[in-house]
Amino acid sequence: MVELPEAVDVVNIGLPLFESALRSQGQPVIGVDWRIPGGGEPRIVAALARLLGPGTDRIDRANAEVLRRLDEGVPMLVGxxxxxxxxxxxxxxxxxxxxxxxxxxxxxxxxxxxVRAAVVAEGWADDVDGAGGLVEAGEVHLRPANEHRTVVPMATSIGPSAPVYVVHDEAGSSTAYSSINQGSGAVQWFGVDSDAAIDRLRFVRDKLGPVLAEALATNGPVDVFALAAQGVPMGDDVHMRVQATTNLFLRDLLPSLVRSTHAAAAEVATFLSANHLMFLNVAMAAAKSLVEWASEVPDSSIVTTMSRNGSTYGVRLAGGGDWFLAPSPPVQDALYYPGFGPETSAPDIGDSAVLELVGLGGPAAANSPAVAGFLGGRMSHAIAATRSMQRICAGESARFRLPILDNVGTPLGVDVRKVVELGITPAVNTGIIHATDGSGQVGAGVAWAPLGCFVDALLDLDRRLA
Structure with missing residues (x-):
């Protein structure tokens, strides 16, 4: 007769229900997050077999060059x-x-x-109703910023008179642009078209933009990612939380700002002192300049565009060019302002997910107590988010370091093969805006990208490399 052991150490692979049942009984268990590759769908499994088998060397060589460009480019804010x-x-x-x-x-x-607020700010219409009429009549043309080397956060839209950051990466000879952050409150980038929101757009164009432009011209170019690299150890993910990096940015510009002779200098200084999100748009333009350079590399499985318009979520691969779309998801791990919740919230929106492609945002969550607050409150939850990104990225950053993880580099280069094989999608740190009433921001959280667009991108890569 065989004697049964008095104690059993368990390693559970997949099926987390078994793991949680053992834990609830006080039994030690090690859980392994394993999933059937590609969900077990034959055509996806076959594509993965080719792209992780015979096609590996060709793709890995391309990916190494993409990672080099993402990691070694030096985006400079030049004006x-x-x-x-x-x-x-x-x-x-x-x-x-x-x-x-x-x-x-x-x-x-x-x-x-x-869009209506931007049209009124441009002076093309007297009010938002007239602005909507112009758009419906085809007298205003709507174009994706991403297709013009430009990225804008949340629900931002910009017209030709809007001031933009100009960021240039000399190594890749690539230049990218982003709008200037409008600050917190009931503002246009949070989907507000009130008179006050339109006035804020005019303030950014007529006062904030010129004062900052003058300060940058006096100061000289700013190494954007050198500041971000300092901000990450100070608790920034440089997406949801940018307070530290914003302070470093304004510190660098301070001598030039105090010497400004512009009539609005004092008003601008008051605004800057209260806008902790100022650096977000600068970092976005810097990230865009690098992914634009990286996107020129053929045969790569690295994602170089990840963007949402509140209805669809789109990705593009390096060397590809085509968009692959899926419905934009809700922000899943969220904290809401009092009185708001999922039922009042718009789906994930904005171009700021470009930051997750260069090692910021979700990849840098582990060192940010602010991000941890949206994932359960413990630093272990934020670390888990970064660990998740490590599993789907092709490398790690040499410049963005995480002290909490023994100074390991943040995960870099989302690899569509790993995303589809593991069924793990990128985590994007983001704000949440009201779905219908134009009241603006109602919370913030972490949005997990939909899998469908990555599957389509993988199948297209398989077709192109056949």
Missing amino acids: IDRAGAVIEGMGERDILHCGPAIAWEDMPDPLQRS
């Missing part, structure tokens, strides 16, 4: 200029919006409000 004067292909009746291309009638309410 601020009028969008219509510097953004290639932007016409004088164009509005650039976040996310993939979308028709006016398909835009969610917050993005429509943003």
Whole structure:
């Protein structure tokens, strides 16, 4: 007769229900997060077999070059200029919006409000009703900012008179642009089209932009990622939380700002002192300049575009060019302002997910107590988010380091093969805005990208490399 052991050590592979049942009984168990590759779907499994088998060397060589460009490029903030004067292909009746291309009638309410506010700020209409009429009549053209080397956060849209950051990476000869952050409150980038939100757009254009442009011209170019590399150990993920890096940025500009002779200098200083999100847009433009350079590499499985318009979520691969779309998801791990919740919230929106592609945002969550607050409150939860990104990335950053993880580099280069094989999608740290009433931000959290667009991108890569 065989004697049964008095104690059993358990390693549970997949099926987390078994793991949780043992834990509830006080039994020690090690859980292994294993999933059937590609969900077991034959055509996906076959594509993975080719791209992780015979195609591996070719793809890995391309990926190594993509990682080099993402990690070694040095994006410099070189100035601020009028969008219509510097953004290639932007016409004088164009509005650039976040996310993939979308028709006016398909835009969610917050993005429509943003477009109307931008049209009024441009002076093309007297009020938001007239602005909507111009768009419906085809007298204003709507274009994705991403297709013009431009990225804008949340529900932002910009017209040709809007001031934009100009960021240049000399190594890749790539230049990218982003709007100037409008600050907190009931503002256009949170899907608000009130008179006050439109006045804020005019303030950014007529006062904030010129004062900052003058300060940058006096100060000289700013090494954007050198500041971000300092901000990450100070608790920033440089997406949801950018307070430390914003302070470093304004510290560098301070001597030039106090010497400004612009009539609005004092008003601008007051605004800057209260806008802890100022550096977000600068970092986005820097990230865009690097992914634009990286996108020129053929045969790569690295994602170089990840963007949302509040209706669809789009990704593109290096060397590809085509968009692959899925419905934009809700922000799953969220904290809401009192009185709000999932039922009042718009789906995930904005171009800021470009930061997750260069080692910031979700990849840097582990060292950010602010991000931990949205994932359960413990640093172990934030570390788990970074660990999740490690599993789907091709490398790690040499410049963004995580002290809490023994100074390991943040995960870098989302690899579509790993995403589809493991069924783990990128985590994007983001804000949440009201779905319908134009009241603005109602919370913040972590949004997990939908899997479908990555599957389609993988199948296209398999087809292209056949």
